[in-house]
Amino acid sequence: MQFFVDSADLQAIKDLADTGMVDGVTTNPSLVAKSGQDFKTLIAEICDLVPGPVSAEVTALDADAMLKEADELLAIAENVCIKVPLTWDGLKATRSLADRGKKVNVTLCFSANQALLAAKAGAAYISPFVGRLDDIGADGMGLISDIRQIYDNYPDLETEILVASVRSPEHMRAAALIGADVATLPPEVLRSLIAHPLTDKGLEAFLADWKKTGQSIA
Ligand code: G3P
Numbered sequence: 001m002q003f004f005v006d007s008a009d010l011q012a013i014k015d016l017a018d019t020g021m022v023d024g025v026t027t028n029p030s031l032v033a034k035s036g037q038d039f040k041t042l043i044a045e046i047c048d049l050v051p052g053p054v055s056a057e058v059t060a061l062d063a064d065a066m067l068k069e070a071d072e073l074l075a076i077a078e079n080v081c082i083k084v085p086l087t088w089d090g091l092k093a094t095r096s097l098a099d100r101g102k103k104v105n106v107t108l109c110f111s112a113n114q115a116l117l118a119a120k121a122g123a124a125y126i127s128p129f130v131g132r133l134d135d136i137g138a139d140g141m142g143l144i145s146d147i148r149q150i151y152d153n154y155p156d157l158e159t160e161i162l163v164a165s166v167r168s169p170e171h172m173r174a175a176a177l178i179g180a181d182v183a184t185l186p187p188e189v190l191r192s193l194i195a196h197p198l199t200d201k202g203l204e205a206f207l208a209d210w211k212k213t214g215q216s217i218a
Helices: 010-017 029-035 039-049 063-074 088-099 112-120 130-135 141-155 169-178 187-192 196-215
Strands: 002-006 024-026 054-057 080-085 104-109 127-128 160-163 181-184
Touching: 002 010, 002 141, 002 187, 010 039, 010 160, 010 187, 024 181, 029 039, 039 063, 054 104, 063 080, 063 088, 080 088, 088 112, 088 181, 104 112, 104 169, 112 127, 127 141, 130 141, 130 169, 141 160, 141 169, 169 181, 169 187
Parallel strands: 002 024, 002 181, 024 054, 054 080, 080 104, 104 127, 127 160, 160 181
Antiparallel strands: none
16 A cells, blocks of 8 residues: 655655655645645655655646646656546546556545546546545545445556545545555654554553663664
8 A cells, every 4th residue: 555645845745755654745736825835846846855656736627728737747757646636627638648658646536436437537546535525424435445346346447546635544544444555644644643552651661671681782
């Protein structure tokens, strides 16, 4: 399973990349706005930090304009992955980019049929937003299960399931159990995956006992 960081915060991405756990990065216009940085400069800097795919989202609404923006973004770095919204124009742009061998992340997915369409359009990734579905009382992880089953029914569909809008370690656990290909995690959620009070307690006890031996290893 691949771990992406869902952030446009360079320092947070760098800190996590240093752990060796980061396979890619996803951004969106809201995260870019929050960073206060110039979009293209920011994407270039993230692409330098992480060799894996870095999703940069187009903001045009018609396919031709999306493709124009995609070319600008693709020129930034080899590892830019174009992110498009799940609209008919987005799917049209996806097909055109996929035919050119470019990776596309189709975002704002909230239904299994949308995920099926994205896969047919040749998306490299589909991004279902589990947290936002949970927010409206729907079953975010149920959608991941449905998409997993549908994609597995048709091995010619090569799109990877990129679980987005992940809000908690429980989302991550469920996504991994279902067999999602990728999860994109806000930095604080990724960091929280390691936490367990028994790990802290156990380490404290081991170190206290070790001190009693008076030994040192190196
Ligand atoms: O990158 C898209 C996605 O992960 C958004 O998450 O928490 O704003 O629903 P959230």
